[in-house]
Amino acid sequence: MKKTVGILAALAAATLVVSGCAASTDAEPAAETAAETTTETTTTTSAESVLAAVQEAGAVRCGTRDALPGFAVLQEDGTHVGFDSDFCRVIAAAVLGDADAADMVDLETSDRFTALQSGSIDVLVRNTTWTASRDGGEASTFVQTNFYDGQGMMVESGSGYDSISDMNGAVVCVAKGTTTEGNAALESSRLDLGWEVRPFDDTDLLQEAFLAGQCDGWSSDVSQLTGFRSAYPDGADSLEILPEVFSKEPLGPAVLDGDTQWAQVVNWAILATIQAEEFGITSANVDSFLASEDVTIQRFLGVEITTDEGSAVLDPGLGLPTDFAYQVVKQVGNYGEIFERHLTPLGLERGVNALWTDGGLMYAPPYR
Amino acid sequence: MSPLTGVPTRAPLWRDVRVLKWVFQLVVLAIFVSIIFWLYNNYQVNIQKSKIPTGLEFLDNPANFTMPGNDFNQSSPVWSAFIQGFYNTLRVSIVGILLSIFFGTLIGMARLSKNFLVRTVAGAYVEVIRNLPLLVLLTFMNLAVVLQTFPRIENAWKPLDLFVVSNRGIAIPWFEGSGTTLLTVLAAALVIAGLVAWLRGKYSDRTGKPARGLLYATAVFVLVVLGSWFTLGYQWTLPFVEDRGTLGGLRLDPSFFALLVTLVIYTSSHIAEIVRGSILAVPRGQGEAADALALSGPTKMRLVILPQAFRVALPAIGNQSLNLLKNSSLGAAISYFELTQIAQITVGNGSPAVPAFTLTLLVYLSISLTTSLVINIFNRRLALVER
Numbered sequence: 126m127k128k129t130v131g132i133l134a135a136l137a138a139a140t141l142v143v144s145g146c147a148a149s150t151d152a153e154p155a156a157e158t159a160a161e162t163t164t165e166t167t168t169t170t171s172a173e174s175v176l177a178a179v180q181e182a183g184a185v186r187c188g189t190r191d192a193l194p195g196f197a198v199l200q201e202d203g204t205h206v207g208f209d210s211d212f213c214r215v216i217a218a219a220v221l222g223d224a225d226a227a228d229m230v231d232l233e234t235s236d237r238f239t240a241l242q243s244g245s246i247d248v249l250v251r252n253t254t255w256t257a258s259r260d261g262g263e264a265s266t267f268v269q270t271n272f273y274d275g276q277g278m279m280v281e282s283g284s285g286y287d288s289i290s291d292m293n294g295a296v297v298c299v300a301k302g303t304t305t306e307g308n309a310a311l312e313s314s315r316l317d318l319g320w321e322v323r324p325f326d327d328t329d330l331l332q333e334a335f336l337a338g339q340c341d342g343w344s345s346d347v348s349q350l351t352g353f354r355s356a357y358p359d360g361a362d363s364l365e366i367l368p369e370v371f372s373k374e375p376l377g378p379a380v381l382d383g384d385t386q387w388a389q390v391v392n393w394a395i396l397a398t399i400q401a402e403e404f405g406i407t408s409a410n411v412d413s414f415l416a417s418e419d420v421t422i423q424r425f426l427g428v429e430i431t432t433d434e435g436s437a438v439l440d441p442g443l444g445l446p447t448d449f450a451y452q453v454v455k456q457v458g459n460y461g462e463i464f465e466r467h468l469t470p471l472g473l474e475r476g477v478n479a480l481w482t483d484g485g486l487m488y489a490p491p492y493r
Numbered sequence: 494m495s496p497l498t499g500v501p502t503r504a505p506l507w508r509d510v511r512v513l514k515w516v517f518q519l520v521v522l523a524i525f526v527s528i529i530f531w532l533y534n535n536y537q538v539n540i541q542k543s544k545i546p547t548g549l550e551f552l553d554n555p556a557n558f559t560m561p562g563n564d565f566n567q568s569s570p571v572w573s574a575f576i577q578g579f580y581n582t583l584r585v586s587i588v589g590i591l592l593s594i595f596f597g598t599l600i601g602m603a604r605l606s607k608n609f610l611v612r613t614v615a616g617a618y619v620e621v622i623r624n625l626p627l628l629v630l631l632t633f634m635n636l637a638v639v640l641q642t643f644p645r646i647e648n649a650w651k652p653l654d655l656f657v658v659s660n661r662g663i664a665i666p667w668f669e670g671s672g673t674t675l676l677t678v679l680a681a682a683l684v685i686a687g688l689v690a691w692l693r694g695k696y697s698d699r700t701g702k703p704a705r706g707l708l709y710a711t712a713v714f715v716l717v718v719l720g721s722w723f724t725l726g727y728q729w730t731l732p733f734v735e736d737r738g739t740l741g742g743l744r745l746d747p748s749f750f751a752l753l754v755t756l757v758i759y760t761s762s763h764i765a766e767i768v769r770g771s772i773l774a775v776p777r778g779q780g781e782a783a784d785a786l787a788l789s790g791p792t793k794m795r796l797v798i799l800p801q802a803f804r805v806a807l808p809a810i811g812n813q814s815l816n817l818l819k820n821s822s823l824g825a826a827i828s829y830f831e832l833t834q835i836a837q838i839t840v841g842n843g844s845p846a847v848p849a850f851t852l853t854l855l856v857y858l859s860i861s862l863t864t865s866l867v868i869n870i871f872n873r874r875l876a877l878v879e880r
Contacts, residue, residue, distance in 0.1 A: 263843060302840065302841015334640060
């Protein structure tokens with residue numbers, strides 16, 4: 126009995142001590158330790174922009190992937206090659222003037238947003254579809270879309286399926302935790318096809334299952350399917366991609382909410398590649414453009430503009446070096462070059478990803 | 494005038510062992526609670542800064558994905574996905590636990606067999622399986638057995654035309670009708686069988702004749718099930734291949750099959766060792782006494798050895814059952830729709846990670862604690878009363 130009372134008393138005392146800590150303000154010296162540690166953790170990550178942290182660290186931590194042909198493939202020497210990897214380099218070239226200052230962080234599909242939220246990466250460039258719930262619920266801000274994609278379906282060549290409406294009661298395999306999963310379910314119920322949608326943790330497992338005949342269809346963004354098809358063990362011809370595209374998948378880089386400056390920096394780094402293509406500036410001829418008389422090009426490349434009143438370089442105040450566009454194009458290339466380097470070999474057409482002047486969607490706001 | 498005045502009757506507070514003990518406990522408790530509070534506070538501050546919703550509102554959002562083999566669809570709320578996941582976890586765990594105990598007991602007895610071959614094979618099985626990591630075993634089962642060894646649906650194995658086995662699942666003959674009716678019938682049969690066994694026990698106590706409770710109960714159980722089967726007009730359906738799937742019968746998802754088989758293989762190797770140890774723990778004299786009464790081998794095992802071994806084995810088997818339940822979370826690695834997989838998918842589809850996984854954690858915790866409570870109650874009833 127006595128012991129119970131003792132324990133109760135101890136508990137009560139402990140609760141008092143702790144609740145004192147919890148409720149106290151800075152004025153109370155008793156809770157100093159608790160209050161101090163809390164403020165410390167708060168200040169380390171807030172207030173200053175990611176931009177300052179990146180400049181200080183001398184590297185951009187870029188969330189990417191390791192095995193998506195055309196977009197990001199980890200090489201044996203530890204470097205990444207692909208469309209997305211090049212956009213990581215674009216950001217590094219713009220911010221730090223060095224395309225090699227991009228630290229690639231390989232992420233699984235299901236942990237990519239957690240990595241962004243926890244601050245273990247600065248920017249996510251990993252075929253991520255821009256949706257309203259991700260803007261709102263995942264604490265992310267999407268910037269300029271660098272690839273307009275749509276979801277399609279890949280089947281074995283001899284399967285006898287000519288369109289997705291033939292695929293009654295089929296088993297459709299997708300990557301786990303993606304918009305693909307929901308789209309496939311939606312399409313199945315819209316066309317009343319009764320698909321069994323099987324999610325897989327990573328694409329290697331999905332490919333194993335597909336090879337073994339566990340799946341009738343492999344659904345993903347058309348660009349990804351094209352990539353997987355080109356690297357399929359049985360050869361690209363043993364697979365075909367059905368003509369339908371049943372969703373909008375704008376893929377673009379995402380940054381953490383609440384840091385407008387960093388979002389703008391990443392945005393303009395991407396836009397510079399589009400603008401450069403529109404001007405016809407490539408990595409090969411960029412130096413010859415430095416002598417251009419065209420004021421818009423002078424502004425864009427950060428060349429000194431001489432007028433009667435003197436000379437000046439345009440600094441729009443984005444927080445980027447004035448020559449960032451030059452560095453991006455010189456070190457990585459313009460949008461068309463990046464596309465041709467990685468996606469054209471897979472057999473992807475420019476399509477909606479052409480410049481607006483060619484009837485596509487790639488359009489950069491004026492740089493002035 | 495007492496010579497003892499001035500001599501302190503108690504030690505000072507800072508040297509009083511009782512006080513020091515309490516102070517020490519309080520300090521430890523305070524440190525512990527402060528650490529928890531500090532971590533929680535950090536979480537709150539950081540989560541607010543990144544403007545991530547923290548509540549459980551996400552449970553009402555549409556789930557945006559589907560699961561094979563049930564009514565759950567993409568506009569069902571997230572909470573119903575969790576319930577389905579909970580149900581699937583229980584399904585694989587309960588079936589797995591029953592099968593593991595059955596096979597574990599058999600293998601454990603085989604380990605003690607007088608037959609050299611039986612003993613050696615059982616011993617090799619236990620030694621190999623017990624020393625493998627479960628995830629490796631599961632991945633192997635999924636990639637090598639289900640995907641590669643099982644045929645494609647076009648060439649499905651159809652043993653006796655009763656089963657359809659392919660890498661898209663295993664279809665078995667099943668009955669037509671709703672699951673609830675079947676469960677009601679089974680439960681009713683079980684209750685009636687239990688009642689019969691109890692009455693037989695009473696009868697045996699009164700007359701001294703053998704009870705044969707198990708025999709009678711089984712017979713009654715079968716009779717009741719068959720009787721209601723015909724009166725309710727149930728019918729078997731046999732599975733058959735249709736297009737690129739199966740219709741009819743009951744289809745076991747390939748991932749369910751891989752997970753169940755792996756869990757049973759793994760857990761029964763552990764239970765076998767427990768059973769073997771428990772049989773050896775039964776005093777020698779018990780077996781000798783049974784021999785002296787001229788009981789046959791199986792009867793001696795059933796009536797004398799196993800009941801006493803079971804008493805020793807129960808807590809350890811209970812532990813293994815809990816392990817199996819927790820290990821079922823590995824099903825997420827091969828896309829079985831159990832609780833962990835659901836949590837991963839909903840997080841991928843926009844549910845906040847920390848609340849979703851906290852919820853998952855609490856569900857596992859409550860299943861485990863309930864199970865261990867039941868085991869403890871059983872154990873208390875079965876344990877030897879020592880004075």
